[in-house]
Amino acid sequence: MSKILQEVAVDSNVKIVPVVQVIDAETIIDSTILDVWIQHVDPISYGAHTGWVLPEEATRVGVKGVFLNHSEHKFEDFSALIKANARCHEVGLKTLIFAEDLDELQKLLPLKPNFISYEPPELVGSEEESVATAKPEVIKDAFNFTNQVNIPLIVGAGIKSVADVEKSLEYGALGIAVSSAIVKSNEPKEKLLELIEGFE
Template sequence: MVMAMILFNYKAYPEAIGKGALRLSRYLDEIGEEFGVKISVSPQYLDIPTIIRETRNLEVFSQHVDPVKGAYTGSVSPLSLKEAGVSGSLLNHSERKLKISSIKEGVLTLKDLGLTSIVCAEDELIASMISKLSPDFIAVEPPELIGTGISVSKAKPELLERTLQLKEFKIRILCGAGISSGEDVERAMEIGMDGVLVSSSFVKSKNPKEKALELIEAYSKFI
């Protein structure tokens, strides 16, 4: 399992689907190799096999997983994700929220399959509850900042500082929401985060390769 992470979440942005997803992933793959750091991406499900096949340096994560097997039409099978070659999955993103019981099942299922769990939490109280489920990572993302360009590391540094106590449970802490610049990344890492989640600032950038370079260069200073 990786010990620190910068994860680029493609969500369902048109710019990051199909050929666009592969183009963005190749940028990240190239820049990650240049700086000698592992880069993680979370693309649409149908793009996962292509990205795994066509890149060398990327860890690929699912955006969601359903901890089920058998007669569950429309569900995202954890076993199918493992067979596709993913490293793990996000759970409980604010755009795909889950009940605590489903989070628990998801974490356990991923662990049984040898996959990494990244569970999102909107604040330190939710993060504390989730910590009892022993995920590999907790990603603190205040939903009101997602997509705003106002970074959590600038707007709510005290929130991030309060979550650091969860490290005593051997859980690694990430942050996301509004991470838009190298400075945002550096502030998060200086506070003590184990990494960051990035989305629209990269995917929707007029020059995504340049933006990726800025973000990854900042991250690499702490790895």
């Protein structure tokens, strides 16, 4: 999959960032010219933390950034999210923090992540609706909030068509977070090329 992402990114001149499991990160980094992110780190420093993901180790293997607070791996304690974001920035990792609604999004603004993603969890993986079709006004409101503090907005959840991409960008998003539409496709490269058309 990383080879497909690289081919499409180079040919289209559209930035594509693979976000991978931490266990696969080093192998994928060695096989691609793309910036590779991982799906989570923990708010820890060196010490007794068996099974946790240390930000320094992500940096050591060449990871460039981290997803935090995805709906499938949310921080139950907001202070832990604050610390995880800070630890990432301490070691040179970029962060994208997910918000499931506008209330959560506004709480994230003072953390100053590199990106904020609005992704309503009920639409994640949806084959019927997308964030662009179901919640266009919320995308616009989310952009108004993030734009005030110069944090780029990414949107995700159910993105599966050129129209979804075009609408998301029209409403203020810098880019999209997409997974199911590509990894579940029988022709992932063709599906990715289709979505890329929305950036043209």
